[in-house]
Amino acid sequence: MSDKEKIINIAVIAHVDAGKSTLVDAFLRQSDVFRDNEEVVDCVMDSNDLERERGITIYSKNCSVIHDGVKINIVDTPGHADFSSEVERIMGTVDTVILLVDASEGPMPQTRFVLSKALEIGLKPILLINKIDKKDQRAQEVVDEVYDLFLDLNATDEQLDFPILYGIAREGIVQYDLDTPSENIEPLFQTILDRTSPYPDLDDEPAQMQVSALAYDDYIGRLGIGRIKRGVLRKGDSYIRTNNDGLEKKETISNLFVYKGLSRTPVKEAHSGDIVVIAGMPDVSIGDTICDPEHIEALPHIPIEEPTLSMNFHVNKSPFAGRSGKYVTSRNIKERLEKELEVNVGLKVEPTDSADCFKVSGRGELHISILIENMRREGYELAISKPEVILHRDENGQKVEPVEEVVCIAPEQYSGTIINKLTLRKGTMINMDEENGYVKLTYTAPTRGLLGFRNEFINDTHGEGTLLRRVSGYTPYTGEIPQRMLGAMISTETGTAMTYALWNLQERGSLFISPQTEVYEGMIVGESARNIDMDVNPLKNKKLTAIRSSGRDEAMLLTPPRVFSLEEALEWINDDELVEVTPETIRLRKKGLTAQDRRALYREKMSAAAKEQN
Numbered sequence: 001m002s003d004k005e006k007i008i009n010i011a012v013i014a015h016v017d018a019g020k021s022t023l024v025d026a027f028l029r030q031s032d033v034f035r036d037n038e039e040v041v042d043c044v045m046d047s048n049d050l051e052r053e054r055g056i057t058i059y060s061k062n063c064s065v066i067h068d069g070v071k072i073n074i075v076d077t078p079g080h081a082d083f084s085s086e087v088e089r090i091m092g093t094v095d096t097v098i099l100l101v102d103a104s105e106g107p108m109p110q111t112r113f114v115l116s117k118a119l120e121i122g123l124k125p126i127l128l129i130n131k132i133d134k135k136d137q138r139a140q141e142v143v144d145e146v147y148d149l150f151l152d153l154n155a156t157d158e159q160l161d162f163p164i165l166y167g168i169a170r171e172g173i174v175q176y177d178l179d180t181p182s183e184n185i186e187p188l189f190q191t192i193l194d195r196t197s198p199y200p201d202l203d204d205e206p207a208q209m210q211v212s213a214l215a216y217d218d219y220i221g222r223l224g225i226g227r228i229k230r231g232v233l234r235k236g237d238s239y240i241r242t243n244n245d246g247l248e249k250k251e252t253i254s255n256l257f258v259y260k261g262l263s264r265t266p267v268k269e270a271h272s273g274d275i276v277v278i279a280g281m282p283d284v285s286i287g288d289t290i291c292d293p294e295h296i297e298a299l300p301h302i303p304i305e306e307p308t309l310s311m312n313f314h315v316n317k318s319p320f321a322g323r324s325g326k327y328v329t330s331r332n333i334k335e336r337l338e339k340e341l342e343v344n345v346g347l348k349v350e351p352t353d354s355a356d357c358f359k360v361s362g363r364g365e366l367h368i369s370i371l372i373e374n375m376r377r378e379g380y381e382l383a384i385s386k387p388e389v390i391l392h393r394d395e396n397g398q399k400v401e402p403v404e405e406v407v408c409i410a411p412e413q414y415s416g417t418i419i420n421k422l423t424l425r426k427g428t429m430i431n432m433d434e435e436n437g438y439v440k441l442t443y444t445a446p447t448r449g450l451l452g453f454r455n456e457f458i459n460d461t462h463g464e465g466t467l468l469r470r471v472s473g474y475t476p477y478t479g480e481i482p483q484r485m486l487g488a489m490i491s492t493e494t495g496t497a498m499t500y501a502l503w504n505l506q507e508r509g510s511l512f513i514s515p516q517t518e519v520y521e522g523m524i525v526g527e528s529a530r531n532i533d534m535d536v537n538p539l540k541n542k543k544l545t546a547i548r549s550s551g552r553d554e555a556m557l558l559t560p561p562r563v564f565s566l567e568e569a570l571e572w573i574n575d576d577e578l579v580e581v582t583p584e585t586i587r588l589r590k591k592g593l594t595a596q597d598r599r600a601l602y603r604e605k606m607s608a609a610a611k612e613q614n
Helices: 020-029 049-054 081-093 109-120 139-152 186-195 330-343 365-377 412-424 453-460 499-508 566-572 595-613
Strands: 006-014 061-067 070-076 096-102 126-130 164-168 173-175 208-217 221-230 238-242 248-252 255-260 263-266 275-279 289-291 309-314 348-351 357-362 382-385 399-411 428-435 438-446 466-476 488-491 509-511 524-528 534-536 577-581 586-590
Touching: 006 020, 006 081, 006 109, 006 186, 020 061, 020 070, 020 096, 070 186, 081 109, 081 208, 081 221, 096 109, 096 139, 096 186, 109 139, 109 399, 109 466, 126 139, 126 186, 164 186, 173 186, 208 275, 208 330, 309 365, 330 348, 330 357, 357 365, 365 382, 365 566, 365 577, 399 412, 412 428, 412 438, 412 453, 438 466, 453 466, 453 566, 488 586, 499 509, 499 524, 499 534, 524 534, 524 586, 566 577, 566 586
Parallel strands: 006 070, 006 096, 061 255, 096 126, 126 164, 488 534
Antiparallel strands: 061 070, 164 173, 208 221, 208 289, 221 275, 238 248, 238 289, 255 263, 255 275, 309 357, 309 382, 348 357, 382 577, 399 438, 399 466, 428 438, 488 524, 509 524, 577 586
């Protein structure tokens, strides 16, 4: 390989918030990717607006650095369970993975998922214990926990012989052990080069590449991203695009790119082992193999785990529809969802009985709500139904549902409330640990029972708790689970909400709107303090009289309204309610806007339930 660039591909995998993007920053900073006078933001790979706002990685992204003459392609992966399809796809394109584990928290539910995917295909991970500067770090115990995790996942003897490093990614420091200080991440670079062989030189063999990710460019169209397994790809040459379903189509690569630093760099040819981006194939899809026309051989399909949750996307038909959105028709929504399917392989879109409604399935609430948030920022208006868990039948015809592993970390005084709430939601306790005034509860619970739990958990723990979840498998259907325990305050009028009306209503529950907010009949303006829906008039104003006395007028002080984020709104609603999403506002409403409509819908629901029982 003396005349050819040596290439090693690595992926950084971990639980959310373990420091993946920060470690990639350190790789880039210490490889002179940035100019001396260049202003560099933290987590430079999190380039999407939503990623920056939420502080999480949503999409897998690539970059590269050169070290000791070896090109190292780095894939930064999401840590959140809802975006695990991004992790599943890229595992076949890398030679090793760096597993980041927090020195205090230890392995978390998502750590198990991402590590299992790496071990399944035979990769030999490098363990990096991050955040060793924490006051409560327990690095040695965490290493033992990681060994236990490897054993649980049936790691081979070779995989169990993993190198262990310690670091502070935020400061760009990695050490060989806790007692040997370091000033940079050179120990990590050296470990990668010592433990991972560069990709073999297969340039003389017939070209073959598998597409593991997709992207889109406004100028050159759809892009396929993947690793060249063998041979050389050249710009302007024709190849056969094939897959396991029998497809064989001759297409030409119009543009070819490789990664240099953070940028996609156009090249005339790319060699075996490198991660490349190809353009010129408008229908290219995940799992497609690009082959030499004389040697057509499809690589195995990339399996993606099935969606667990679905929501219905309706055309917005509220009285305020079309006020702020540019795209409001079913055709607009359908085109946007089809475009999303091109790059988001974990998503599934199906038609329904109504032309104005689409069933969208994904890996979790966050997975679908990120799509909704992107759509509203692009000018779309739509109404979203309550999330529903996707049920399946096993080989015996028995109904089964997804079950999740849930880890709750919270101050000890809140443990009773959490245990009570999870028991009501059909959760089963697996483990309970207490340390330094905090309790760590591990549960398994059906996904159905966890809908809406995150918001309750944050309120119950006064924002001090941490909730972690991952889908762990399927279990027999556990029966009915109670929905939201409190009713809604529903406006009976259309107009502008008045202070006087809201002041009287706040005694009967908590409000979601402030004075001068425009409301319509059927819109939910608050949460009732009782377990029944309440019809209210938020437009009522104080009657004016000619008589004034110092004792009659009271200062009308309103409690600040409860403002929902998109995820909180989706968690809060019941089956007969919708979240109205527009570029400017998020509103809650009943499916039936008038009392008569609601009664009719209730009768339909009861009649359908009776038919199902018979």
